[in-house]
Amino acid sequence: MSDTGRRNRPALHVEEIAAGERAGVIDEAELAALRASNAAILAAHPAAAVAAEVGRRVGQRRAEARAHRQRHAAWWFGLPTAAAAAAVAIVMLRPGDPEAPTAEPSVFGDMSQGESPDGVRGDVRIKGLASHLVVHRQVGEATEQLRAPARAGAGDVLQVSYVAAGATHGVVASLDGAGVVTLHFPAEAGGSTALRQGGAVRLAQAYELDAAPNFERFVFVTANAPIDAARVVAALKMVAPFADAPTRPLALPASWAQSSFLVEKVSP
Known part of the structure; x- marks a missing residue:
């Protein structure tokens, strides 16, 4: 050619x-x-039209891929945020009952309002949070929060606080290794068992551990109606003789919730 x-x-x-x-x-x-x-x-198929169509399809594919990645990332990283958002609810604070725990000065500070020891503000309630006790120990001029099962010895000064978590009534009592039962809240068996809301509410008096051996078990019994404190004291006395007294459930109505905070006694 x-x-x-x-x-x-x-x-x-x-x-x-x-x-x-x-x-x-x-x-x-x-x-x-x-x-x-x-x-x-x-x-x-003019060249300009073909180029424009190819560019459009490439852009569409990239946009779809980017949207897919964003949806996946939003689902994965949004899990903790969604769970936290679903858990938090705002509740109204109620005035304190005359016989409810007071805000009198204490070496442990005022935890009746504001932030609880675990960092939850007093005007915020965590949905699904169970009623429980919070215990602090005096260490010199400072305090430390104990984690159950905690260890402490005779002479240690403990400040007990409760978190009502929506329960309207409660009783706080303790049983030691010698079988002695102490009522902490209300101050006497016939007193009001109405609880205050708003984070950790400290009891009016701190508690000094004596020389009783083995353990000190703090119990928090709650309900949505007034509670007979004497009945809680009696239930604690009933479990005292058993070897599993530190953990044995109390014989109380099923509608009354109960939780414990165990302190193991150690020698100085």
């Missing part, structure tokens, strides 16, 4: 023509047919 024939070949078919030359099958009639095919393809 002449050089002129080579120069007139459309670029679209360079490889096809080159292959044809090697095989010896390219002639002028076939070349004309290829030129006509090129013209038809370009007329049906």
Whole structure:
């Protein structure tokens, strides 16, 4: 084939023509047919339109991939936030009952309002949080929060606080290794058992551990109606003789919730 024939070949078919030359099958009639095919393809699909469509589809695919990644990330990283948001609810504070725990000065500070020892503000309640006790020990001029089962010895001064978590009434009492039961709240068996809301509410008096051996078990019994404190004291006395007294459930109505905070007694 002449050089002129080579120069007139459309670029679209360079490889096809080159292959044809090697095989010896390219002639002028076939070349004309290829030129006509090129013209038809370009007329049906203008280069600018094809480029625009390709760009649109590439952009669409990228947007879909980005949206998928964002949905996946939002689902994964949103789990803790969603759980926390579902857990938090605002409750109204009620005025304290005259016989309820007071805010009198204490070496442990005032935890009746504001932040609880675990960092929860007093005007925020965690939905699903069970009523429980919080215990601090005096260490010199400071205090430390104990984690059950805690260890303490005779002479240690403990400050007990309760978290009502929505329960309206409660009784706090303790049983030691000598079988002695002490009523901490209310101050006397006939007193009001109404609880205050708003985080950890400290009891009016701190408690100094005596020389009773083995353990001191603090019990918090709650209900949504007044509680007979004498009945709680009696239930504690009933479990005192048993070897599992530190953990044995109290024989109380099923509608009364009960939780314990165990302090193991250690020698100085």
